[in-house]
Amino acid sequence: MSKLSEYLCTERVVTRLEKADLSLDGLRLAHGCHFYIDSRRELNIQNMAAPKRANFTVRCSTLLAITGSPGAKDYDMISRGMKAHTNLQAQGGTAIFDFLKRREDRRKITFRFSDGYVRDSLRRSNDRTSKFAMIDVDTIGRLSTPKQILFYTRAVMAQGSTFPMFTLPWSAERTAPWRDVKRSWLSAAERLSKLLCQDYLLEPMVDAETDEVSRVKVKIVKKVSAWGPEKLFPRQADQSVCTVISGKARSLSKSELQERRKWTRADSP
Template sequence: MSKPSEYQCNEKIVIFLEEAKLSLAALRLIHACCHYLDQKRGLSLAAMSLSYAKDCTVQSSVLVRTTASPGTNDNDMISNAIRDLAEPGVRKIFEVLEPSKNGRKLTFRFAAGFASGGLMHKKDKFAMVDTAILAALRSPM
């Protein structure tokens, strides 16, 4: 990676997310979780497709700093994303997506079908996703 805010995203995941027509909050949360997995040694999106994959728990503030609007100091992005992703008709992306009681941590595990899109083969196409650009986006009111 050339910048700490970037991570490599398989073309299958990019297409899946594009076709899902998700809210900005949902996209921010998904990309923040993918970025977190990419930055942590021993963790990966592809590994979450395995039958014995464990849940991942992360400080909510880490995810908010990754993709929320600059200066954000609350977890509204996460709670809005959880609500949006739970709506009927939204494609299953997370198997587990639970905030702690005080909201300071988020436990997540990507659904196996989504996570398997993270498997990279030599000739697969990919995009370098810059989470700083996601943080700068604004949705229409």
């Protein structure tokens, strides 16, 4: 049974938000508006798409209570979030909103998600393989960087699998080389390790043509691990493999990696 602070978010929406490359408050605003619709029985996100293209209005104080930092009382999050989406539209990026406007009294926002966002938000009855995550907006409000939110959504989407893993929502082509962003992603993993009580193994994958890290595989280790010997830790790695255990990250040497080949947990055999 889901919590009152959770809403269903499809993988297609998660991917759309990742491609948008939003700021912290841009992500908070999107998740807050989506949760608001999901939590109101009289509202239907499908009405926002063609042909109806309905706009919905919500109090800024309501959005702040949904995904704002705990105890926040000003509307700075709303202002910064709206600016992030305005900049996204100006740059021709992946559209999240088709309409987003603050009322003259600045106490309410009227918004409409884009047709593409609405389509992505719907679960397809004929696609049993489609993934989704139950996003807890209380957790969103406690996260302090965009990478933490992106890591969180992927982690909760994968955590129900027998062998939970996901690819880090990072691309060297879109952002920066792995060596330049590694520390910030490890910090995000440390934060989520504490919040979700999970351990992680981050394995950089090297492209054979460029000899550069092209993606990073993240394996989740829960309290009860289903990982078998030689399944969790790789036999060898061209780049340093990192573990995040109880909120602390460290890189493994080649000898340490070999010692752990038969381990079924991140912290012990």
